Amino acid sequence: DSGVTQTPKHLITATGQRVTLRCSPRSGDLSVYWYQQSLDQGLQFLIQYYNGEERAKGNILERFSAQQFPDLHSELNLSSLELGDSALYFCASSEGPQNTEAFFGQGTRLTVV
Amino acid sequence: GNSVTQMEGPVTLSEEAFLTINCTYTATGYPSLFWYVQYPGEGLQLLLKATKADDKGSNKGFEATYRKETTSFHLEKGSVQVSDSAVYFCALSASWGKLQFGAGTQVVVTP
Numbered sequence: 731d732s733g734v735t736q737t738p739k740h741l742i743t744a745t746g747q748r749v750t751l752r753c754s755p756r757s758g759d760l761s762v763y764w765y766q767q768s769l770d771q772g773l774q775f776l777i778q779y780y781n782g783e784e785r786a787k788g789n790i791l792e793r794f795s796a797q798q799f800p801d802l803h804s805e806l807n808l809s810s811l812e813l814g815d816s817a818l819y820f821c822a823s824s825e826g827p828q829n830t831e832a833f834f835g836q837g838t839r840l841t842v843v
Numbered sequence: 844g845n846s847v848t849q850m851e852g853p854v855t856l857s858e859e860a861f862l863t864i865n866c867t868y869t870a871t872g873y874p875s876l877f878w879y880v881q882y883p884g885e886g887l888q889l890l891l892k893a894t895k896a897d898d899k900g901s902n903k904g905f906e907a908t909y910r911k912e913t914t915s916f917h918l919e920k921g922s923v924q925v926s927d928s929a930v931y932f933c934a935l936s937a938s939w940g941k942l943q944f945g946a947g948t949q950v951v952v953t954p
Binding site for chain 1: 887932942943946
């Protein structure tokens with residue numbers, strides 16, 4: 731158990747809908763990262779938050795947004811969903827803003843039908 | 844930009860065989876290098892890491908040495924077990940903590 735909790739584990743939704751994925755980092759970790767894992771693109775970095783502030787942005791679509799709350803949990807919002815958004819979404823956390831060791835959650839598998 | 848290239852799988856081995864998974868990288872500056880492992884249905888687990896040139900990371904019988912001259916970080920294990928069957932990802936971190944992953948290499952170990 732990495733200590734990073736993601737909910738839900740599975741999500742099935744229709745095209746055009748909006749979903750929210752939730753992540754609770756390990757106790758004491760201030761950084762949260764979101765990654766997307768798909769068969770065609772592999773593991774892609776989406777976004778990083780550190781202590782409530784956006785720190786780095788990767789290949790995140792404009793339809794996607796994230797935030798980190800004062801209690802340090804984070805949410806990834808995906809809207810106007812398309813079939814191609816079907817993927818495994820991972821959250822990871824680390825102690826500081828620069829990753830020396832990141833701990834991953836078990837992921838949320840999103841299926842868009 | 845930064846990138847990680849690792850050998851394609853699947854790699855199929857018999858138990859107790861020697862495992863090597865090649866990984867090379869392109870990066871500006873001095874990245875940290877990692878190997879992560881993903882077991883079926885699970886998230887990624889950090890296997891080992893190296894933060895500077897010539898560092899050797901090791902864990903659970905796996906080793907990898909950070910070679911700046913060849914920009915490589917090959918993963919090795921002397922004697923694999925069936926329980927080592929998983930997907931292995933090489934990754935680098937060059938700025939602000941984000942990880943850049945390779946495509947992953949599936950390893951299948953047969954009894």
